[in-house]
Amino acid sequence: MFFRMVRGTFVRQWKKLLMIALTVALGASIATAMLNVMLDVGDKINEELKTYGSNITVIPQSEAVMNKLYDVENGETQDEFLNEDKLGELLTIFWANNITDFAPETDAQVLLDGNEVKVVGSWFAHHFEYEKKGTTYTRDTGLINLRSWWDIKDGQWMDESASDSDRYAMVGCQLADKNNISAGDSITLKGSRGEEVLTVSGIYESGDDEDEYIYTTLSAAQRLTGTQGLLKKIEVSAITSPEDELAVKAARDPSLLSGDEYDLWYCTAYVSSICFQIQEAIPEASATAVRQIADSEGKILEKTELLMTLITVLSLIGAALGISNLVTSGVMERSIELTLLKAVGAKNGQVTFLVLTEVMATAVVGTAVGYLMGYVFAQIIGETVFNSAIEMNGMAAFIVAVLILFVTLLGSIPAIRLLLRLKPSEVLHGGH
Amino acid sequence: MSLLELKNVSKIYGELNALDNVSLKIDKGEWLAIMGPSGSGKSTMMNIIGCLDKPSKGQVLFDGKDISKESRRKLTEFHRDKIGLVFQQFHLINYLNAVENVMVAQYYHSMPDEKEALEALERVGLKERAKHLPSQLSGGEQQRVCIARALINSPELILADEPTGNLDEANENIVLDIFKRLHKEGTSLIVVTHDPEVGEEAQRIVRLEHGHISSDIRNEKFSEG
Numbered sequence: 001m002f003f004r005m006v007r008g009t010f011v012r013q014w015k016k017l018l019m020i021a022l023t024v025a026l027g028a029s030i031a032t033a034m035l036n037v038m039l040d041v042g043d044k045i046n047e048e049l050k051t052y053g054s055n056i057t058v059i060p061q062s063e064a065v066m067n068k069l070y071d072v073e074n075g076e077t078q079d080e081f082l083n084e085d086k087l088g089e090l091l092t093i094f095w096a097n098n099i100t101d102f103a104p105e106t107d108a109q110v111l112l113d114g115n116e117v118k119v120v121g122s123w124f125a126h127h128f129e130y131e132k133k134g135t136t137y138t139r140d141t142g143l144i145n146l147r148s149w150w151d152i153k154d155g156q157w158m159d160e161s162a163s164d165s166d167r168y169a170m171v172g173c174q175l176a177d178k179n180n181i182s183a184g185d186s187i188t189l190k191g192s193r194g195e196e197v198l199t200v201s202g203i204y205e206s207g208d209d210e211d212e213y214i215y216t217t218l219s220a221a222q223r224l225t226g227t228q229g230l231l232k233k234i235e236v237s238a239i240t241s242p243e244d245e246l247a248v249k250a251a252r253d254p255s256l257l258s259g260d261e262y263d264l265w266y267c268t269a270y271v272s273s274i275c276f277q278i279q280e281a282i283p284e285a286s287a288t289a290v291r292q293i294a295d296s297e298g299k300i301l302e303k304t305e306l307l308m309t310l311i312t313v314l315s316l317i318g319a320a321l322g323i324s325n326l327v328t329s330g331v332m333e334r335s336i337e338l339t340l341l342k343a344v345g346a347k348n349g350q351v352t353f354l355v356l357t358e359v360m361a362t363a364v365v366g367t368a369v370g371y372l373m374g375y376v377f378a379q380i381i382g383e384t385v386f387n388s389a390i391e392m393n394g395m396a397a398f399i400v401a402v403l404i405l406f407v408t409l410l411g412s413i414p415a416i417r418l419l420l421r422l423k424p425s426e427v428l429h430g431g432h
Numbered sequence: 433m434s435l436l437e438l439k440n441v442s443k444i445y446g447e448l449n450a451l452d453n454v455s456l457k458i459d460k461g462e463w464l465a466i467m468g469p470s471g472s473g474k475s476t477m478m479n480i481i482g483c484l485d486k487p488s489k490g491q492v493l494f495d496g497k498d499i500s501k502e503s504r505r506k507l508t509e510f511h512r513d514k515i516g517l518v519f520q521q522f523h524l525i526n527y528l529n530a531v532e533n534v535m536v537a538q539y540y541h542s543m544p545d546e547k548e549a550l551e552a553l554e555r556v557g558l559k560e561r562a563k564h565l566p567s568q569l570s571g572g573e574q575q576r577v578c579i580a581r582a583l584i585n586s587p588e589l590i591l592a593d594e595p596t597g598n599l600d601e602a603n604e605n606i607v608l609d610i611f612k613r614l615h616k617e618g619t620s621l622i623v624v625t626h627d628p629e630v631g632e633e634a635q636r637i638v639r640l641e642h643g644h645i646s647s648d649i650r651n652e653k654f655s656e657g
Binding site for chain 2: 001002004005008009011012336337340341342343344345346347350423424425
């Protein structure tokens with residue numbers, strides 16, 4: 001009988017219920033899209049910002065102490081080095097999977113046609129393998145990822161897989177202009193410990209000081225300076241979580257954290273905890289965050305999440321108001337019928353249950369449709385803003401379902417109050 | 433033995449005494465007509481007798497039990513179990529067919545039973561129209577469905593509010609015949625009506641004026657009979 005009455009309402013009031021379903025669907029679709037983008041956006045923004053370079057710099061600890069002492073950032077006056085053999089330790093840390101790229105560097109002042117220029121040795125497109133305790137860690141990485149914004153004005157990126165890649169270099173555009181260098185030219189570099197004749201594979205424009213530099217392979221630069229097996233620094237690009245109070249506290253001194261705080265911090269991909277773990281893996285190194293990028297990531301992420309939360313909340317408030325109006329007008333239209341049920345013995349709870357069942361069944365359909373619409377919206381946002389698909393999150397579906405349930409119940413409150421006030425004695429008489 | 437007794441019942445709305453110190457006793461199996469002009473307090477009295485409203489003052493005894501101070505929930509249960517309501521506008525649920533409309537009252541009372549509901553429709557001569565929607569029934573047929581719905585839970589009292597007010601003469605006679613049969617079977621009936629012809633069919637006629645009982649007359653037709 002109960003379901004016959006529910007079915008009867010669906011047949012008779014289908015337009016009203018369709019409007020409720022559409023209202024719910026709209027709210028659910030926005031909530032679905034925003035929540036999924038929000039849950040995925042951290043990685044998306046991180047990936048986006050990673051294209052602007054590394055966010056962690058690893059230098060010898062002794063150099064870091066001197067930098068701190070003399071308040072110099074990236075001071076390069078010290079002849080301190082990291083051991084190249086330890087490079088693979090980066091891939092053994094807890095958050096190794098968050099390290100998307102890294103590249104070792106060694107640099108030196110060398111002579112080009114009698115003029116002093118800076119040469120930097122690094123990886124370009126390098127396949128790296130590291131074996132430890134029977135486990136092989138691999139990564140394809142290098143400047144091709146860490147300097148993705150370089151504009152190759154002439155020639156091409158260095159092909160590190162070629163057998164003679166050691167004999168190539170890339171020259172910054174300003175230096176190339178000054179020295180009239182083009183792709184394919186040979187240049188001779190004289191270092192403190194050797195001389196290298198290199199072929200220019202490409203001329204790049206970086207838009208900063210690097211336009212005055214020469215980049216070559218790590219081994220070529222090491223030969224020029226006689227620092228084989230040694231590194232000046234390592235650039236690391238890692239996906240990190242936004243900084244919060246705990247991260248700030250830990251960044252001051254991890255030893256100030258309580259046991260639980262320490263565990264939470266260590267197991268969260270804060271830039272500070274990744275730096276800490278790098279230092280654990282390479283004790284003679286000092287890993288520091290490139291603050292500008294790390295801060296930007298956190299702030300952009302926070303603001304984006306705040307904006308999306310606001311949109312979600314507003315859409316749900318809108319849905320609640322819409323549901324409220326529609327359900328209330330539905331109850332008003334059916335006041336005689338609902339009062340009749342009370343007159344034949346239905347209790348307030350039973351009539352309320354009947355109306356809520358109809359509304360909730362409609363909301364379930366609306367939520368399902370809204371979820372599908374939300375999926376499409378999320379993909380449109382993902383493709384438009386981040387050029388990639390948004391991964392749908394099971395947790396988001398659960399949250400949307402709970403939110404819609406709550407919003408539907410909230411929106412039904414005025415109608416239920418009206419329903420409870422309906423009295424057979426006032427509605428059913430013919431009027432005497 | 434009295435089925436229902438109103439003892440000094442008043443119903444006050446602000447400064448208006450819709451019922452003013454009314455006392456009335458109705459016996460089991462009795463057919464009572466309540467008559468009076470608009471605003472005389474008929475609907476108020478019907479609401480109080482039907483447990484749809486509570487008096488401001490006085491007592492309402494049903495089977496000797498005072499129900500005037502019961503909670504609204506208890507009153508709902510009481511009216512569901514003891515009273516069957518018949519309305520002037522029938523108030524059938526228009527998306528349910530005749531038998532389903534009868535079963536609604538069963539559903540909120542105990543368990544819907546289509547066989548019993550069909551028997552109730554048979555008592556009012558509508559078994560053949562059981563699967564018809566209200567829109568496919570005449571006014572008289574709709575009122576008979578309404579009576580079947582009132583009868584389905586075997587109430588001790590049928591309370592009818594202008595049951596023939598929306599019917600033509602032929603259908604009025606059919607409904608009155610049903611009431612006569614129910615009365616013969618021992619069902620207690622209270623009919624609120626404007627119509628003197630309907631009132632004349634009752635055993636006893638109570639007239640209300642300005643919230644007071646102005647007359648309480650035994651129908652001579654019944655005393656002679």
